[in-house]
Amino acid sequence: xxVYEVFRRxxxxxxxxxxxxxxxxxxxxxLMMAKECFVRRRxxxxxxxxRRTAIHSFKDESLLDIAADKSYRFASAYRDVVSKREKARxxxxxxxxxxxx
Amino acid sequence: MSEAFASVVLALADDELVLGHRHSExxxxxxxxxxxxxxxxxxxxxxxxxxNLYTLIARRTETDADALAxxxxxxxxxxxxxxxxxxxxxxxxxxxxxxxxxxxxxxxxALQGTADPELAALVTxxxxxxRYHLLHADAWLRRVSQGPVEGRTRLIEALHETFADAVGLxxxxxxxxxxxxxxxxxxxxxxxxxxxxxxxxxALDELGLPxxxxxxxxxxxxxxxxxxxxxxxxxxxxxxxxxxxxxxxxRAGRHTGDFDQLWDDMTFTYRxxxxxxx
Amino acid sequence: xxxxxxxxAFNERIAxxxxxxxxxxxxxxxxxxxxxFIEMHANSEIMGALPERECLPRAPSLQRKMSxxxxxxxxxxxxxxxxxxxxxxxKSREAMFEDLINSRSKFHNVFHYPxxxxxxxxxxxxxxxxxxxxxxxxxxxxxxxxxxxxxxxICSEEQLHLRHGEDITLELxxxxxxxxxxxxxxxxxxxLPIIHFFGPRSNVEKDLLLRWKVKTRTNEDLRQEFLDRxxxxxxxxxFTFPQPVPxxxxxxxxxxxxxxxxxxxDSIKKNEGPETARRLDERKSIYDAHRWVREALAEPxxxxx
Numbered sequence: 001x002x003v004y005e006v007f008r009r010x011x012x013x014x015x016x017x018x019x020x021x022x023x024x025x026x027x028x029x030x031l032m033m034a035k036e037c038f039v040r041r042r043x044x045x046x047x048x049x050x051r052r053t054a055i056h057s058f059k060d061e062s063l064l065d066i067a068a069d070k071s072y073r074f075a076s077a078y079r080d081v082v083s084k085r086e087k088a089r090x091x092x093x094x095x096x097x098x099x100x101x
Numbered sequence: 102m103s104e105a106f107a108s109v110v111l112a113l114a115d116d117e118l119v120l121g122h123r124h125s126e127x128x129x130x131x132x133x134x135x136x137x138x139x140x141x142x143x144x145x146x147x148x149x150x151x152x153n154l155y156t157l158i159a160r161r162t163e164t165d166a167d168a169l170a171x172x173x174x175x176x177x178x179x180x181x182x183x184x185x186x187x188x189x190x191x192x193x194x195x196x197x198x199x200x201x202x203x204x205x206x207x208x209x210x211a212l213q214g215t216a217d218p219e220l221a222a223l224v225t226x227x228x229x230x231x232r233y234h235l236l237h238a239d240a241w242l243r244r245v246s247q248g249p250v251e252g253r254t255r256l257i258e259a260l261h262e263t264f265a266d267a268v269g270l271x272x273x274x275x276x277x278x279x280x281x282x283x284x285x286x287x288x289x290x291x292x293x294x295x296x297x298x299x300x301x302x303x304a305l306d307e308l309g310l311p312x313x314x315x316x317x318x319x320x321x322x323x324x325x326x327x328x329x330x331x332x333x334x335x336x337x338x339x340x341x342x343x344x345x346x347x348x349x350x351x352r353a354g355r356h357t358g359d360f361d362q363l364w365d366d367m368t369f370t371y372r373x374x375x376x377x378x379x
Numbered sequence: 380x381x382x383x384x385x386x387x388a389f390n391e392r393i394a395x396x397x398x399x400x401x402x403x404x405x406x407x408x409x410x411x412x413x414x415x416f417i418e419m420h421a422n423s424e425i426m427g428a429l430p431e432r433e434c435l436p437r438a439p440s441l442q443r444k445m446s447x448x449x450x451x452x453x454x455x456x457x458x459x460x461x462x463x464x465x466x467x468x469x470k471s472r473e474a475m476f477e478d479l480i481n482s483r484s485k486f487h488n489v490f491h492y493p494x495x496x497x498x499x500x501x502x503x504x505x506x507x508x509x510x511x512x513x514x515x516x517x518x519x520x521x522x523x524x525x526x527x528x529x530x531x532x533i534c535s536e537e538q539l540h541l542r543h544g545e546d547i548t549l550e551l552x553x554x555x556x557x558x559x560x561x562x563x564x565x566x567x568x569x570x571l572p573i574i575h576f577f578g579p580r581s582n583v584e585k586d587l588l589l590r591w592k593v594k595t596r597t598n599e600d601l602r603q604e605f606l607d608r609x610x611x612x613x614x615x616x617x618f619t620f621p622q623p624v625p626x627x628x629x630x631x632x633x634x635x636x637x638x639x640x641x642x643x644x645d646s647i648k649k650n651e652g653p654e655t656a657r658r659l660d661e662r663k664s665i666y667d668a669h670r671w672v673r674e675a676l677a678e679p680x681x682x683x684x
Contacts, residue, residue, distance in 0.1 A: 020529075020532075033136065037459060244676070
């Protein structure tokens with residue numbers, strides 16, 4: 001018997017989510033048991049079972065930490081859009097008035 | 102509403118209720134915890150089916166589903182003996198589960214052609230769940246039959262016993278002739294029985310299990326000591342083939358001692374508080 | 380890092396309100412303490428199924444037959460979730476199960492008592508699940524993260540059980556004289572065990588589980604929350620309490636420690652409750668008789684014939 005981790009997906013917009021595990025002798029039985037243990041309230045329309053031994057993870061999860069500043073990957077790096085828009089509008093107005101360059 | 106129609110629906114409903122009651126007895130101590138959860142759903146399905154069928158009748162006779170399910174005298178129940186047998190152990194339970202759901206599949210398939218549209222719609226809905234029940238029973242049968250010899254042996258013995266009772270699911274209904282004539286039962290019971298036996302034999306064969314299970318040929322020859330040390334087979338085929346047991350007669354309201362306790366428990370609270378709501 | 384350094388770091392994590400995962404380093408008494416606690420919880424769920432399944436055959440309607448079966452199914456499901464969490468701390472499910480049926484481990488007191496009739500179903504579903512919900516909601520803050528994750532689902536299902544139990548109670552309370560009597564008679568038997576459920580006053584100095592923040596609130600605190608929530612509801616339905624009778628104290632409904640007879644709980648702690656032996660024996664005999672099932676399940680993949 002093996003531990004099978006169970007994943008379910010509610011609808012097409014959602015990703016699969018981990019919801020627990022069953023102990024079962026083979027994938028077919030794992031699916032039936034997972035169906036009853038984790039989807040008996042129709043929490044999902046899609047079901048995966050994966051042998052736990054097939055799942056991998058970092059031994060040292062601190063490797064997942066982001067060290068160097070990669071703020072350009074986040075929306076917060078672009079918070080000055082308001083002032084920049086204002087600056088650009090002003091510049092456009094200058095051109096129209098003929099007051100600028 | 103014709104008596105013949107009621108006899109078709111009540112036989113089906115009573116089977117599901119009594120079997121569901123038996124299945125539900127495993128809740129809390131089935132041999133594998135995930136299976137405990139899974140089997141309880143199957144029990145609830147059967148009871149739910151019974152409820153829908155009783156409701157169908159109740160609406161046409163101005164009574165209610167609970168009065169039909171829990172308020173009748175023992176001899177008015179029309180379930181087959183197979184359903185009232187105690188669970189004994191997991192081998193017997195699996196065998197009975199497999200026999201019943203295989204037979205039920207034959208029956209429901211035919212009933213989809215019933216002359217009553219409401220019943221036809223209900224049967225179609227039931228078949229969806231029963232499809233899963235059969236998958237479940239098959240998976241377990243496959244695993245146990247191909248596993249260690251102890252499990253396989255217990256299973257084969259249990260299949261033999263339950264097969265004899267399962268045939269009782271196809272005893273003629275109380276108003277069989279009329280039910281067929283009026284179109285409630287599109288296929289007569291004895292034709293259904295033939296289909297069941299063929300289907301069960303084919304399925305058991307595919308699972309690597311003895312298909313002449315009803316004429317019991319011992320799987321293992323017994324070692325009978327002879328002066329020469331020969332292995333002498335001791336495999337007298339049992340009796341006659343498919344002969345309905347003396348205890349059959351469920352469709353006519355004749356039940357065994359097994360039903361006494363079941364009925365007593367199942368109807369106890371309801372019976373002792375007439376008119377109460379719960 | 381030396382053991383002492385690791386221990387100091389761990390203590391800091393706990394003090395900071397950090398959550399511990401299965402793969403983290405943990406001191407042995409934390410590991411053992413959490414394992415035993417979760418094991419007892421799992422045991423209680425699977426043993427709790429037994430008194431309720433004894434009530435199932437006599438369910439008074441089809442709807443209740445199904446809903447009670449579903450409720451017990453949930454409890455078995457909870458046991459399944461909890462044993463899984465406990466296994467990851469280093470003890471196999473099989474070992475835990477064998478300890479349980481051989482009376483080497485413990486389960487909550489309430490499940491050592493007999494059931495008699497439908498009134499018990501109301502009490503168990505409303506008041507006992509209500510008590511469990513109070514303690515389990517507090518555990519959502521536990522330092523051991525995998526436990527809190529399964530508790531999230533367990534608590535949401537217990538919420539449903541509570542509503543189910545209250546529904547059953549209200550039908551009895553507004554029903555016939557016999558139905559009201561059913562509830563009262565059950566309450567008379569169950570009230571003391573429910574008080575015992577929360578345990579005696581916590582020993583804050585010595586309680587390892589409180590120190591490690593596996594538990595976050597004291598027993599008496601949880602009991603008081605239960606009493607304040609449920610005593611008024613029971614009174615407004617016109618039922619009365621047996622000993623220990625709660626008395627009003629300002630905004631609270633209190634039970635005096637001096638009025639509580641702890642003797643029955645002492646027996647139960649030794650697995651000597653009224654139904655302990657019978658229920659464990661029945662479980663054990665089913666378990667022993669089904670070794671062939673475990674062996675069949677242990678086989679590697681089967682193939683079509």
